[in-house]
Amino acid sequence: MGRTRIEGLLEDVRRGELSVSDACERLRAFPEQDLGVALLDHGRELRTGAPEAVLAEGKTAEQVLAIARQIEETEGRVLVTRVDPSLAQRLVGTLRAGRHNPLGRTVCSGALAARGRGPVAVVCAGTADLPVAEEAGETLTFLGHRTERVHDVGVAGLHRVIARLDVLRRATVLIVVAGMEGALPSVIAGLVAAPVVAVPTSVGYGASFGGIAALLGMLNSCAAGVAVVNIDNGFGAASLASRIDASLT
Amino acid sequence: MGRTRIEGLLEDVRRGELSVSDACERLRAFPEQDLGVALLDHGRELRTGAPEAVLAEGKTAEQVLAIARQIEETEGRVLVTRVDPSLAQRLVGTLRAGRHNPLGRTVCSGALAARGRGPVAVVCAGTADLPVAEEAGETLTFLGHRTERVHDVGVAGLHRVIARLDVLRRATVLIVVAGMEGALPSVIAGLVAAPVVAVPTSVGYGASFGGIAALLGMLNSCAAGVAVVNIDNGFGAASLASRIDASLT
Amino acid sequence: MGRTRIEGLLEDVRRGELSVSDACERLRAFPEQDLGVALLDHGRELRTGAPEAVLAEGKTAEQVLAIARQIEETEGRVLVTRVDPSLAQRLVGTLRAGRHNPLGRTVCSGALAARGRGPVAVVCAGTADLPVAEEAGETLTFLGHRTERVHDVGVAGLHRVIARLDVLRRATVLIVVAGMEGALPSVIAGLVAAPVVAVPTSVGYGASFGGIAALLGMLNSCAAGVAVVNIDNGFGAASLASRIDASLT
Amino acid sequence: MGRTRIEGLLEDVRRGELSVSDACERLRAFPEQDLGVALLDHGRELRTGAPEAVLAEGKTAEQVLAIARQIEETEGRVLVTRVDPSLAQRLVGTLRAGRHNPLGRTVCSGALAARGRGPVAVVCAGTADLPVAEEAGETLTFLGHRTERVHDVGVAGLHRVIARLDVLRRATVLIVVAGMEGALPSVIAGLVAAPVVAVPTSVGYGASFGGIAALLGMLNSCAAGVAVVNIDNGFGAASLASRIDASLT
Amino acid sequence: MGRTRIEGLLEDVRRGELSVSDACERLRAFPEQDLGVALLDHGRELRTGAPEAVLAEGKTAEQVLAIARQIEETEGRVLVTRVDPSLAQRLVGTLRAGRHNPLGRTVCSGALAARGRGPVAVVCAGTADLPVAEEAGETLTFLGHRTERVHDVGVAGLHRVIARLDVLRRATVLIVVAGMEGALPSVIAGLVAAPVVAVPTSVGYGASFGGIAALLGMLNSCAAGVAVVNIDNGFGAASLASRIDASLT
Amino acid sequence: MGRTRIEGLLEDVRRGELSVSDACERLRAFPEQDLGVALLDHGRELRTGAPEAVLAEGKTAEQVLAIARQIEETEGRVLVTRVDPSLAQRLVGTLRAGRHNPLGRTVCSGALAARGRGPVAVVCAGTADLPVAEEAGETLTFLGHRTERVHDVGVAGLHRVIARLDVLRRATVLIVVAGMEGALPSVIAGLVAAPVVAVPTSVGYGASFGGIAALLGMLNSCAAGVAVVNIDNGFGAASLASRIDASLT
Amino acid sequence: MGRTRIEGLLEDVRRGELSVSDACERLRAFPEQDLGVALLDHGRELRTGAPEAVLAEGKTAEQVLAIARQIEETEGRVLVTRVDPSLAQRLVGTLRAGRHNPLGRTVCSGALAARGRGPVAVVCAGTADLPVAEEAGETLTFLGHRTERVHDVGVAGLHRVIARLDVLRRATVLIVVAGMEGALPSVIAGLVAAPVVAVPTSVGYGASFGGIAALLGMLNSCAAGVAVVNIDNGFGAASLASRIDASLT
């Protein structure tokens, strides 16, 4: 404990057991050494409200398995994202309570206690955007939130959007997932009062440039109340939505 | 006259005044020399249905004035686009019947005879997109078409779009002008059966990148029936719309 | 049935079985709840003149098969684009009247009644651009239009373009498909009076950047009367051309 | 009044003065015609929780003055953003209660009633990022929120960030404004539990590409809980933060 | 035969077997109908000095085989570029005199008669750039030119460049192939008087962006006398070099 | 004088006035010290066939004036490019024989002796491309070549190109200057046998991106025999053309 | 003085004038409150070896003047970069010992004590790159290093580079400044053993894209031992070179 250690040091100075010069040296090291430890004590969950998740992409299977097991052991739960089918099988076989969502490419074990007011709406423009929406949905469930899924509401068929207005309007926060021109968040943000987290997807071809078109569309939204996360970043959208909904608890 | 020259040559061959070999040599040159002249006879208007317009940008004032006067003299009418105020003043002072549209940055003299079925709808997402819409509208009027302007119908306020559905649906072709995320053409193309010509504008800031965001949004439209022209290219959109509407005459 | 439901409600009001106040409440819900259903009744075809097509890319085989079967069942016809060979085989085996165009990567069942005046010219710069041209051609046929194919007319061999001028000039609308520098639409639009829908393809290498070079070339066409669709978007070009030709019926 | 008109129509049906068939026709037109009017009644503020603001950029001074006056008249308050000094002077002279913030380039008249729990922290990496932070701050104040400004806390001097942890941690939502490499939101989101709205600025030179470097840095944040708005979009960040904080009322 | 046909027609006129009017009609059709055929007779080789080559990339194996056989049949020689190993095997098995260069990915049969003064130097910065250099070398040989290869002369080892100055200075034209930063053409063009054709390659990683870095480097050469072809375009560089060297015959 | 100095040193060795060891030391310094001087003696003109030109852009007026005077003094002639009007006036006033070409933005004094076979064709797509074409033309004249200008031959009016085929075909090398989609070099290279140097210009707007569209179009030319220089680089194109034409002397 | 203040506090504890509990409270505040101040005492200079400089760009004149005066007051010296002429005049008038370098756009007052072994070579490819080289040179002088300037050694004239090899080889670190294709660092890094800090400049036009071409060229250097800083970032290059040279003291 940072404070206990500092008090001990000061006591030593007061009692003359530690010279001012030596104490000064040791104190100069504090902000850099014990601050870290102190923060590590509380951990990421204490600092930011959510435990660390494991992004499988870019790591070897062995690395992912080791990290996931360790987190499950320590924290009693773990979420792994961007898991390909063969790794998923190994994770489910290794974790104590691993569940695989093949569409969302997630494996998780356990979950946080229910929190937030919810529901968090996860809105999806097209069938091909579903994997990203599912990643967001699984993450929200893991983080303890109620979700409501709204699928297949593209801007070229406005009536479908309008038909779901009641669902859209009762959400505390909306995650809107869309590829191609990425116009759905603008349309929805003009219809609701809750914050909208826009997720561009890499769905599309040609001049969609792997999601850049959707990303730019969302960043340039003419509607107020829209913020954007990285392309295909369902996890990131859910993390932000979780912070918003959690503060309503 | 191409034909006259060829007939003369053939007469010379028939009369034995020109050898087959020499005639053959001179004919080999024809496609390259007189074809040009022949096509020039009919002119651009005959070939493509529309007279040449003058893009003032990138030309000196003297060049624009000279070209515009010459076209007005020859064809009895002329359209000059991208005219800054001082050039506009000189053009109006020089042309026989020059009219200046300051918002659309056009000067024109005369017009083509009325044609097409119309109306051609010119739809505009925001106040800042008006110059491009006006360029399109002036061009259509010059080319002999009836137009109907629909202003300020952004996707963040869907009700405004829906409120103008009757106007949108009676157009033979729609020019939809939008900056920022450029989502308006997708929304409109999902509501009407006529072709939609989308014009991205350079309106916006930051990641709109001078209209690239809107351009990409329009190219990736999830709605069928949308084609795109260059950023801020109101003239180009009007040219295409004119070809479409003119065929309905 | 939207209309039927509204008529029933009005009858109830007329017969005094529903109070004006209650009817008003239920009607206020219409735009958001039943409007969707009502519009679905008329359907996309009624609104936009063309039935919904299925883009196979980005969807699982199971999703495509289910959606295609459902549309064939409901509407009596269906078009699926971007179909790889193994999915094509399954689609042909599942649909009642599925036909596979391997070059165009389409499977369709049935077709719309003949319409438009036509022919729609589908012009193709090189052999490698044929898949995109075939996608456009198949879509046009499915949508009920007459087409005329013009292949292998690159700008580096102008004589081939000029040799086909009669075909180009009798089309009601021209789809011009080109990769590499994408200059063909400019050349053709200078020779004909009908609208030109330019389709950039990803054919090329190096600085073609997967079709960006052709796309930019087409957007910057110095010829009037050219509009552009997304890279490799044969379906989109055909959709626009269909709207144009259909209005000539 | 939408509802009034519908009630009148229903009364006509009930009284037999309007046939079911005619009423049905007129009702079918509702979603498209009167829905707009009805929604306009409630207005954007009712739908989305915030009144419309005026972006001065891209509009003529006359357009801005007219729009701002009209909104002030109708709604009793108005916010104008991206105002240059000469326009600001005219706005202040025209509006009944216009106040100019020269650093934030805003003019506003009136404000919404206090709401939210707050404070909303507006954190700024460098002196040159202040105009964007001020735009966000002014907007939040206009929208009725308490704000707390934290200036000059760049990542190259971590101690400054750590020194302000108490302020950062008591905010309900944090707007973090940074140019150059845009790393500040990642650092802060790792230290707090509230949602972080990252605003990239065009501050920088060379390979900052007018804010693209900061934008990409923020989109790729390795910290969870970060969402991004457009480059220099202080207004957009404030709009999102307002939606988040307002739901805590 | 174009000329033969025209001569026949003229003979008919001379002998009175064809009226001037009929001949005129048939000749007017030439530019658009028979011109194509006529030009095909003389062919690309007559117009541009080089026969058509076949780019295998983007074509099906069947298409390449058919086209190559037809050209070999008609013109007695053919060059196919960008040939993968399995297609190469089929081409060699099908053509009468097919030779495969695996490094250069070419198959050719026959060659043009020797021409030009030569040698054309083909200079290559690194081992990984060899395939592009070989494509250029094979093309030059096929087109009848003498070549001299200079390999492995990167700018980070200037002495290697200087050691080969005699070879570089006796070339009539130099093709300089380089990836990564693409600086070699600048260095060489400052040392010789002959024209330099720079070929950027996609060799590199990271911020080489598939050859863009080398391409930009070459386009921005501070040395006079450098022109650039597309990334990896060994064939294009050879075609240009051939035109230059051929004029020295 | 490099050679003179070396001869003197060798004479000293021969006469025994300089020891072999000392001479060796001084010679070892040559490549690094005197080589520069020696090469400067012969100069760039001896090495590369053309004297150094002065690019005024990016230099202060004082720097340009000093450099230009020095070169005129030493070499008897000088070419300065990218000269704005006020600098041009000062240059003409300072140089002994300065001539200003306002359209081409050049000032030159003197010229090289006539060389090459010529003419070099300078072909220009549009009026706005003239400054770049003039820069190329002036440079060629300064370097001693005959030029022939061909103006206003855009691809949207093919007949104009075909009408000038005789001029195009008698050139030893063609510089083709075009902005917008940059298709002109492809068309021309398909019609002539001489090498084509393509110059993209920054003429255009929107998605022309300051000449990138034209640059990419030219790099992706489907015609053989085209090489490209930097955007607006009339000087560079002329330098390459000069090297090609000069070798025909 | 941070250390002094901590020592004072400890002395107070030792002498019993401050209770352990109170001291603990005040020390706990250090990392977040006084740590900042403490670190400011030691300052950036103690942590990183160099005092903070003021980048004038993006700040108002008033802000720059205030910050510069404060740093001069506190630290006895200050460096301001990117100063335009009018601001420079005011700075020189305000600071106690301000010196203006107009070419390098710097104003500095005082300097650090001499350190490092040096010389640091500042190598510059062309006259137009001089402002960036001067910014680097002034910064190095301010930071206490010996510099040696090598100007006008472009890669198109290798002899100039080779002629200066002795200077290049005696430097402890080399800053190489180049625009256009940015090839100079590759060439130099192949000739010396010291680290090379490459600075791309925005010098160039067309496809130099404001320095991107040079930046990419440098990042893709085929020579080992090259690192790159931001475009035009002479200050950054000097900062790194200073750290390298300073460690040789």
Added chain:
Amino acid sequence: MGRTRIEGLLEDVRRGELSVSDACERLRAFPEQDLGVALLDHGRELRTGAPEAVLAEGKTAEQVLAIARQIEETEGRVLVTRVDPSLAQRLVGTLRAGRHNPLGRTVCSGALAARGRGPVAVVCAGTADLPVAEEAGETLTFLGHRTERVHDVGVAGLHRVIARLDVLRRATVLIVVAGMEGALPSVIAGLVAAPVVAVPTSVGYGASFGGIAALLGMLNSCAAGVAVVNIDNGFGAASLASRIDASLT
């Protein structure tokens, strides 16, 4: 030996066995012919302090094996980078003392003698960045330097960075490897006085664009003392760090 040959030549002149004129001719050839050989004698290691390494990427296995064997033979040691597993197996089987680092994708045989003061810190932001860090580490070991690895210190967990400050501060130079937003070098450079070599990695997804986001973040670092190498270029970072540390020997 260059010098030997020159001495021989001078002796011949001194003895009258070679005329001054002939000697002059042969000496003029020196810089171009024997300079190369002379420099080759000393070799790259003498010029730049490090032997040539072999980049396996882009070369055939046969080419890599042959080059690596030859260097090992000649120089007694060799480093091969970017080696895939199957090539690694062949290299280890072929070289006399090949060692494979699978994570770093290197094979090396032998090493340089220990040099520098060290340690060189190799700091790594995330698990997925390890391959690049290992490439850097292996290269440094091969070049004779002591290294210290610091793993998994991302900016979203500042305490981890601060906890390792002692290690970071005792390094003579720091290589900092990071993907995603690439903010770690800025944070570290603000805490230490030694030079920081930043290595962006292609780790990330979506808008990380294969490392561009990290690259731009590092180039725009707001901290002084940071230089950048190419994306994933662990070898390049180690080469620069080696030059810096080696000068401290």
